[in-house]
Amino acid sequence: MHESILVYRNHRYLKWALVLAAVSVGIYLIDRPLGAPNGGTWLGYTLGCIAGGLMIWLAWFGIRKRRYGVGKVSLEDWLSAHIYLGTALALIATLHSGFQVGLNIHSILYVLMMVTIISGMVGLYFYVRYPLLLTENRKGLSTEVMLGQIAELDRDVRQIAMTMDDATNAAALKSTQDTIVGGTVFQQLRGFDEHCPTTMARHFVESSTSGDHGPQRRQLLTRLIRKEDLLKRIRRDVQLRCLLRVWLYVHVPFSVATLAALVTHVVTVFYYW
Amino acid sequence: MRSLIRYVTRKSRGGTAVRDEVAEGEKITVGRGNDCAIHLPDPRVMLHHAEFTLRSGELYVAAATGADLRVDESLTQVAKVDVGGKVRVGPYEIQPQEKTAEFDVILAVELIQALGDDLEKLVARSKIHITRMGLTMRQWTWLLASAVLLGTFIVPFVFNLLIGPPPDKLALTPGKQNYLAAPTGVWNSGTISAAHKFFGDSCGSCHEKPFVQVKDQACLSCHNGIQNHAQPALFPFADLSGASCQSCHKEHQGNATIVLSNERFCADCHNDMAAKTTRSTLGSASDFGEHHPEFHPTVVKDPALHAMDRSRAVGATPGPQENSGLKFPHDKHLRATGVKDPARGVVTLQCADCHTPNETGETMQAISFERNCHGCHALKFDTFVTDRELTHGKPEEVFKQVRDVYDALAMRGGYTEPEAPAVLRRMPGTSLTPVEKQQVTDWAATKTAAVLNGRFGRGLCEECHRTFDTNGTDASGSKIWTVEPPTVTTLWMPKAYFTHARHTDVPCTECHAAKTSNASTDVLMPSITVCQSCHGGEKAADRVPSTCVDCHRFHRKDLGPMRSEKAADAGAALRQIHASAQSRAEQP
Numbered sequence: 001m002h003e004s005i006l007v008y009r010n011h012r013y014l015k016w017a018l019v020l021a022a023v024s025v026g027i028y029l030i031d032r033p034l035g036a037p038n039g040g041t042w043l044g045y046t047l048g049c050i051a052g053g054l055m056i057w058l059a060w061f062g063i064r065k066r067r068y069g070v071g072k073v074s075l076e077d078w079l080s081a082h083i084y085l086g087t088a089l090a091l092i093a094t095l096h097s098g099f100q101v102g103l104n105i106h107s108i109l110y111v112l113m114m115v116t117i118i119s120g121m122v123g124l125y126f127y128v129r130y131p132l133l134l135t136e137n138r139k140g141l142s143t144e145v146m147l148g149q150i151a152e153l154d155r156d157v158r159q160i161a162m163t164m165d166d167a168t169n170a171a172a173l174k175s176t177q178d179t180i181v182g183g184t185v186f187q188q189l190r191g192f193d194e195h196c197p198t199t200m201a202r203h204f205v206e207s208s209t210s211g212d213h214g215p216q217r218r219q220l221l222t223r224l225i226r227k228e229d230l231l232k233r234i235r236r237d238v239q240l241r242c243l244l245r246v247w248l249y250v251h252v253p254f255s256v257a258t259l260a261a262l263v264t265h266v267v268t269v270f271y272y273w
Numbered sequence: 274m275r276s277l278i279r280y281v282t283r284k285s286r287g288g289t290a291v292r293d294e295v296a297e298g299e300k301i302t303v304g305r306g307n308d309c310a311i312h313l314p315d316p317r318v319m320l321h322h323a324e325f326t327l328r329s330g331e332l333y334v335a336a337a338t339g340a341d342l343r344v345d346e347s348l349t350q351v352a353k354v355d356v357g358g359k360v361r362v363g364p365y366e367i368q369p370q371e372k373t374a375e376f377d378v379i380l381a382v383e384l385i386q387a388l389g390d391d392l393e394k395l396v397a398r399s400k401i402h403i404t405r406m407g408l409t410m411r412q413w414t415w416l417l418a419s420a421v422l423l424g425t426f427i428v429p430f431v432f433n434l435l436i437g438p439p440p441d442k443l444a445l446t447p448g449k450q451n452y453l454a455a456p457t458g459v460w461n462s463g464t465i466s467a468a469h470k471f472f473g474d475s476c477g478s479c480h481e482k483p484f485v486q487v488k489d490q491a492c493l494s495c496h497n498g499i500q501n502h503a504q505p506a507l508f509p510f511a512d513l514s515g516a517s518c519q520s521c522h523k524e525h526q527g528n529a530t531i532v533l534s535n536e537r538f539c540a541d542c543h544n545d546m547a548a549k550t551t552r553s554t555l556g557s558a559s560d561f562g563e564h565h566p567e568f569h570p571t572v573v574k575d576p577a578l579h580a581m582d583r584s585r586a587v588g589a590t591p592g593p594q595e596n597s598g599l600k601f602p603h604d605k606h607l608r609a610t611g612v613k614d615p616a617r618g619v620v621t622l623q624c625a626d627c628h629t630p631n632e633t634g635e636t637m638q639a640i641s642f643e644r645n646c647h648g649c650h651a652l653k654f655d656t657f658v659t660d661r662e663l664t665h666g667k668p669e670e671v672f673k674q675v676r677d678v679y680d681a682l683a684m685r686g687g688y689t690e691p692e693a694p695a696v697l698r699r700m701p702g703t704s705l706t707p708v709e710k711q712q713v714t715d716w717a718a719t720k721t722a723a724v725l726n727g728r729f730g731r732g733l734c735e736e737c738h739r740t741f742d743t744n745g746t747d748a749s750g751s752k753i754w755t756v757e758p759p760t761v762t763t764l765w766m767p768k769a770y771f772t773h774a775r776h777t778d779v780p781c782t783e784c785h786a787a788k789t790s791n792a793s794t795d796v797l798m799p800s801i802t803v804c805q806s807c808h809g810g811e812k813a814a815d816r817v818p819s820t821c822v823d824c825h826r827f828h829r830k831d832l833g834p835m836r837s838e839k840a841a842d843a844g845a846a847l848r849q850i851h852a853s854a855q856s857r858a859e860q861p
Contacts, residue, residue, distance in 0.1 A: 032535075032537060034521065034523070034533055034535055034537075034538055035523045035526055035533060035535070036526055036527075038462075038463075038523075038526065039462070040462075040523070100463060102461070102462070102463055102464070103459075104458075104459050104460065104461055104462060104463075105425040105426075105459050105460055106462055108421070108425060108459075112421070143401065147392060147395055147396060147399075148392055150391075150395060151390075151391035151392035151395055152391075154391040154395070155391055158316045161316060162305055162314060162315075162316055163305075163306075163307070165320065166319045166320055166339075169305070169316055169319075169320075172316065173316040173317065176316075176391065177394075179395070180398050180399045181395070181399035181401055182399050182400045182401040182402075183399070183400050184400070185403055185406050188400070188401070188403065234401075238401045241401075241402075242403055245402075245403050246403060246406070248410065249403075249406050249410055249413060252410055252413075252414055253410065253413040253414040253416070253417040253418070254417065256414045256417070256418045257414075257417040257418045257420075257421045259418070260418040260419075260421040260422045260426075261421050261425065263422070263426070264421070264422065264425045264426040264460075267426070268426070268460040269462065270484050271460075271480075271483050271484060272460060272476050272480040272483075273480065273484060273485060273486045273487065
């Protein structure tokens, strides 16, 4: 049976992360450094080392996930740990900073890291929620099959409209030729097209007052409605799949930028020790 | 008109297939409709798209209303078409051919623009996967990471290398250098403390070597001779030779002082002094509000020897007693009903009538007889000699002074005291016989001795001072006495810092019980509980949070330098700061 990555191995990595967080918070509360808490106390350096190590290890997931069948630890373990320890990192790095903020590389690193972590959480939410919606929406059909069905309907629509008046034919032709699915990222994320030629063709056929071609009109309308329904589902499909991917455009670039800032942070802190 | 319609289909392997149809009629209609002579089954063609007609042997084509018709590539309504001309009807091309005897018109019809595969086209025009958002994910990654590295690391580093090591220790040359140093500001982990701001953009002033922690040397170049906390010989654990300046003084922690104020820093040792050392007489303290010994004022024990004592606590029995050599009851002077002032009548004295803060407002100016006492306590010794007073502060001169006064009177006469011999009361200027001369000289000696040892001589001094006999005798043979020089404590708590200047809104008597003090041995130092009524420890929530360093100094001014290593000429560094500041100020 499928086991959610969140409850993987009976929350093993959640427990790890909670222990790490609890120990960090506990020591932070007990520790009373001279002056304000900051990254330069012994606890500050310790938390900094843990946070830095975590960042590198978390980023390594990007490489590890592309290597199938390598290593003794399964990719599920990696991902589950990536999620929980990544969340713990937000807390550890905050404690490392001692809640000090400024207009400097150290806070830039913090912001980049937090954007990475938050985008990761958003991605996790998408991955927990959308696959089920995707399956429900597809009703057993794959995206390709749905597109194939639309193409079939297009042929029918053209065939039927061929014998009808020019205006109806033009609307039907436009529906078959200009209807698009997806498009730009923005269009994909919107999940609908208010200028969809198919919808316009349906409206046209529905509102047509001409009494000619009664049977053809009904056949045409049936197919246009069926096509519209397919389009709605396939657009939702595209929307969900786009959401499942789009957060990575934040998560991945920011994670690498975080590593770049980490290098600067560490080097400059010790350059001017 | 008899026409031949020739439908041409090109095969995928080359070659053509031809299907001929014969049409009769005046017109050759072209369209999607079944009734058309040339039937073109494609949605891009109108039901009735065009028609061909033959006029006087010439072939013409005319478009139906709204139809798209092109003859030899040009859009037209009606046009003559020659053999070999090309007529475009939607995706079809119709070409007239040479007529034969059997047919008036021969038209070759070919679909030259097939509708194509629907699925293929639908997929082609629909983007259903993200491969890029403006840039690809990889490009975004490179862009963002490069921007971060360039902006926060490479550019500041190059700028840093360009300026190189500062030409002098405190690179404060105005203009260009500070400007060039600006990019490294992004590395600054926090605001520089207020005192160090003026060279804050010259990182190398303190961070002398890359990847090496700031050394004490950097601090000592200005703070040369900063003192010890305790005498290293007696308290070796408190010499802190193993610690660096920056282990206590943390820079880049904000726009404030970098002097540590944590109570705990002091309490680590002072919490239990007995356990720490047997050599110190200090009590234990860890929090001003909760755990701090009662004040032990340092008072004069023996004014002649300048011996001091700090063994007794305020409020203890016996409490601290000042042995200043003075007699001064505060209560009599501060009587609510007032005291009699010869010039002003009855006045109610206030503390400020005698006690004036010194320039800094920290302590009070020393009391002076001339300024504070003389107004009421004039040292007149003879009611018949109203213009002369004993000289204050110079007891050794008093004997001669008084004798001179009476010698002069004896010679001059006119001394009106009833009990004086008649010769003294003679008209001034009357000449004396030798016997009378001897008589008045004897009187002067006797009178001097009587006055000096009487109520208005020694008795007058003893109102405020202690007197004692010396071994000497004066000209007339009577014993010479003198006044014990008083010593008043100027600072009760020399190891603590207190300023009256910040307590001016509190009436003096809130802290000092002067109104009920009837002896100068009373030490009017308030108890710690008086301070604690307003001041609490570091974490006090209901009182002024006050830490150790609010009253005490870590580096004690009475001790020697904490670090023995000699720094570079601190004076030179300071002079340079001054010169740079000046040249900066002179910049237009």
